């Protein structure tokens with residue numbers, strides 16, 4: 554029987570533990586707050602992130618990372634992107650020698666510009682054949698409710714990715730394989746930035762033309778970055794790219810879209826975040842993506858404008874006006 558550890562009991566870590574349990578695995582679900590682990594154990598529910606969703610018997614919540622990692626075949630990492638390196642550096646000595654480490658996070662590390670699979674390889678001291686990612690149009694609440702969804706599991710190792718695909722293929726969750734790890738990760742990270750931009754447009758009261766234009770041009774610029782970094786451009790038209798951008802940018806459940814909407818309505822980032830435990834990864838990833846784009850001389854106007862709005866250097870209405878008034882170009886500009 555497959556044994557899995559999910560480290561991080563926010564919305565996605567908890568929802569993914571359910572996917573794995575539905576696919577037949579036993580799952581250790583680590584929460585960093587002991588009180589939450591104890592509540593989940595007694596209530597059989599994660600009231601902070603997925604109220605009303607029952608945890609199956611195969612999911613064992615714990616605050617002891619050793620207990621979650623003991624004898625595990627897969628370690629699914631569901632902590633926020635900027636916190637992954639420091640946590641995994643501490644956890645690495647406890648990870649079984651043959652376990653595959655899987656990123657569930659969508660982000661790019663600030664300053665280093667590293668993707669999550671790169672951070673995992675460095676922090677755990679392992680090669681890319683033991684690292685994988687899961688990414689796609691997977692809003693946690695819908696997945697936890699067992700609404701049908703597809704996703705992508707990616708690794709450079711085709712065998713690893715096929716085994717991982719089996720381990721998380723449940724009646725409601727259908728993973729596809731991909732070996733383009735660079736493209737899958739960049740797409741997943743950048744869609745949060747695009748969702749912030751779309752949220753701003755929603756907050757300003759703009760309609761579907763504005764949203765579709767931001768989605769399409771946002772996808773074009775991340776495809777450009779991906780190609781510069783060696784990704785397959787087709788990845789960006791698949792579940793990790795188009796699929797996730799559409800889900801995130803159209804859903805009121807998206808925390809990135811919600812935060813962008815609050816900015817568009819005139820609140821600051823701090824005001825928009827107040828009172829929520831949830832992460833909107835785009836807020837920190839936008840600057841990381843922009844740094845990466847600068848290093849590779851890739852023009853990313855949507856990410857650039859979003860970063861300026863997040864920093865308070867540009868107003869939401871200036872973001873839209875400035876994007877529209879840029880110099881005219883052919884549509885196929887690079888990618």
Ligand SMILES: NC(=O)C1=CN([C@@H]2O[C@H](COP(=O)(O)OP(=O)(O)OC[C@H]3O[C@@H](n4cnc5c(N)ncnc54)[C@H](OP(=O)(O)O)[C@@H]3O)[C@@H](O)[C@H]2O)C=CC1
Nearest residue numbers: 562563564565566586631636658659691692693831832834
């Ligand atoms: N939610 C979703 O629909 C999806 C999310 N993802 C990605 O999954 C990753 C995890 O997000 P998600 O599960 O949604 O998280 P949530 O926003 O639901 O919850 C925040 C999580 O981060 C934890 N956390 C906050 N600060 C720290 C810290 N300094 N160190 C360690 N953990 C911390 C919280 O722990 P605590 O409760 O103790 O504060 C909690 O587990 C993100 O990269 C996100 O983009 C990917 C696909 C879908």
Ligand SMILES: O=C(CO)COP(=O)(O)O
Nearest residue numbers: 689690691692807808809
């Ligand atoms: O990644 C997600 C859906 O695929 C969740 O998006 P948010 O983090 O914006 O809620």
